[in-house]
Amino acid sequence: MPEVLSASILIFVKIYGKTSICSACVCGRRLQLADVVKLSEEEWRLISGKTQNDRDICALAKEYEIAMLLVTKGAEGVVVCYRGQVHHFAGMSVNCVDSTGAGDAFVAGLLTGLSSTGLSTDEREMRRIIDLAQRCGALAVTAKGQ
Numbered sequence: 001m002p003e004v005l006s007a008s009i010l011i012f013v014k015i016y017g018k019t020s021i022c023s024a025c026v027c028g029r030r031l032q033l034a035d036v037v038k039l040s041e042e043e044w045r046l047i048s049g050k051t052q053n054d055r056d057i058c059a060l061a062k063e064y065e066i067a068m069l070l071v072t073k074g075a076e077g078v079v080v081c082y083r084g085q086v087h088h089f090a091g092m093s094v095n096c097v098d099s100t101g102a103g104d105a106f107v108a109g110l111l112t113g114l115s116s117t118g119l120s121t122d123e124r125e126m127r128r129i130i131d132l133a134q135r136c137g138a139l140a141v142t143a144k145g146q
Contacts, residue, residue, distance in 0.1 A: 019119055021111065031064040035119060038070045038107055052079065054086040067119050068126075072106060074099065078134065082126055089130050092138040100145025102137045109136030 021036040031037060031047075044052050048060060052071050061069040061081040069081045077091040113129030121129070 019114060021107070021114075031060075031066065034064075034066060036068045036070070036110070036114070037061075037064075037066050038072065038103075038110065040072050040103060041074075044071045054079070054081075057081045058084060058086060070110075070130075072103060072137070074102070078106075078130065080126070080130060082123075085123075087123075087127070087130075089127075089134060092134055094138045094142050096141045097143055098145045099141050101140045105140035106133045106137035109133035112136075 019035045020033060021038070022030060022034040039047065041052060048056060050056055052073075057069055057071060057079060058081045060066070062084070067082070071079045073079065073091070075091040075096065077089045080087045080089065110129065110133040113132045117125050117129070
């Protein structure tokens with residue numbers, strides 16, 4: 001999707017007061033338009049130029065006013081900066097057959113969880129949402145992807 005089009009969509013979502021989520025490798029102005037950003041470790045390195053650490057994740061979230069920044073680490077789990085606090089979630093132990101679609105499944109679980117509560121959720125609810133997202137991602141890797 002061309003950057004101008006995706007930025008336009010994110011602006012439209014903001015105007016109507018809806019939660020915007022970016023899961024692809026995003027940069028610059030588009031980061032500022034998103035409420036929730038999900039990055040893989042590789043995408044994190046491309047955007048930040050650094051290896052992932054708690055301080056840098058929250059600094060990026062603060063700089064771009066991202067309400068929830070998630071960095072997925074495959075089998076190692078996910079790191080989340082939410083409301084200025086870092087939360088670590090261990091990976092789920094499954095028999096990985098193929099990692100194709102794991103990130104998409106994770107985002108599907110994240111969207112499902114956020115659709116019922118939005119971003120004005122407490123820490124307990126946020127943990128439930130991340131757990132759902134992780135379960136979806138873990139399930140996706142247990143079968144061959146298409």
